Amino acid sequence: MTLTINDFADLRSAEALEAALRAIGAERYHSNHPFHHLLHSGQLDKGQVQAWALNRWYYQSRIPMKDAAFMSRVVDPDLRREWSQRVVDHDGTREGVGGVTKWLRLCTGLGLDEAYVRSEQGILPATKFAVEAYVHYVRERSLLQAVASSLTELFSPTIIKDRVAGMLKHYDFVDEATLGYFQARITQAPRDSDFALAFVKQHARNEEERQQVCEALLFKCDVLWAQLDALHHAYVLEGGIPPGAFEPVREQGRVAA
Numbered sequence: 001m002t003l004t005i006n007d008f009a010d011l012r013s014a015e016a017l018e019a020a021l022r023a024i025g026a027e028r029y030h031s032n033h034p035f036h037h038l039l040h041s042g043q044l045d046k047g048q049v050q051a052w053a054l055n056r057w058y059y060q061s062r063i064p065m066k067d068a069a070f071m072s073r074v075v076d077p078d079l080r081r082e083w084s085q086r087v088v089d090h091d092g093t094r095e096g097v098g099g100v101t102k103w104l105r106l107c108t109g110l111g112l113d114e115a116y117v118r119s120e121q122g123i124l125p126a127t128k129f130a131v132e133a134y135v136h137y138v139r140e141r142s143l144l145q146a147v148a149s150s151l152t153e154l155f156s157p158t159i160i161k162d163r164v165a166g167m168l169k170h171y172d173f174v175d176e177a178t179l180g181y182f183q184a185r186i187t188q189a190p191r192d193s194d195f196a197l198a199f200v201k202q203h204a205r206n207e208e209e210r211q212q213v214c215e216a217l218l219f220k221c222d223v224l225w226a227q228l229d230a231l232h233h234a235y236v237l238e239g240g241i242p243p244g245a246f247e248p249v250r251e252q253g254r255v256a257a
């Protein structure tokens with residue numbers, strides 16, 4: 001069944017809203033994307049996994065910027081304080097700790113050069129457009145929709161567990177230390193999404209606003225889906241790598257392991 005905005009006809013209560021959000025996630029979350037199925041079931045080679053980590057670096061690096069953009073618009077100190085934890089999670093309280101550093105460790109653990117990753121030179125054009133669209137969305141839409149757009153995290157603990165288990169099982173070039181980023185997310189993501197869900201349930205006061213919340217989640221699912229479409233097109237289909245984007249090193253006709 002394919003959902004459209006009009007399918008959320010029953011948005012008469014906060015509980016109906018939650019049910020609609022969960023239905024959107026079940027259908028549209030990036031756990032359903034073919035590229036994730038390939039990644040988690042060991043069907044990618046090392047170069048394709050590198051491409052995934054490199055492109056997601058761009059997403060990871062922009063997440064604290066979008067959270068800072070959100071906070072810059074918030075008048076209520078309680079909400080700002082709550083949200084500030086997200087920036088701390090990613091940036092850490094000092095250099096060398098925090099999610100951004102851990103993602104960098106994932107990239108270097110896969111054999112990518114740190115300076116190359118940081119330079120953002122190899123990122124796919126579509127990754128940049130999708131991620132920037134998310135930052136702009138949070139900067140420009142209502143605070144309600146900005147909060148709602150983070151609700152994909154309701155669904156991330158399951159995919160993170162599947163990913164870590166699948167990658168450890170299938171790829172000899174990853175170990176628990178390389179995937180350390182995901183360890184913290186298992187607790188951080190539910191904390192963040194519980195807050196965001198309670199917020200939208202409380203602050204969306206009528207059907208129109210509940211509809212806006214659903215639209216924000218649909219938008220965010222598109223942001224995540226588009227990034228995987230870009231990876232799939234560039235690195236799974238033959239000949240899809242755009243000029244200037246990351247080129248996996250190939251040895252004797254196969255990607256280096």
Ligand SMILES: O=C(O)c1cc(C(=O)O)c2c(n1)C(=O)C(=O)c1cc(C(=O)O)[nH]c1-2
Pocket residue numbers: 063149150151152153154156159160185224
């Ligand atoms: O591994 C994943 O599949 C996944 C998904 C998402 C998400 O659903 O947006 C986030 C993350 N990870 C993540 O690590 C993260 O820090 C994060 C922040 C946000 C956000 O929208 O504020 N989403 C996500």
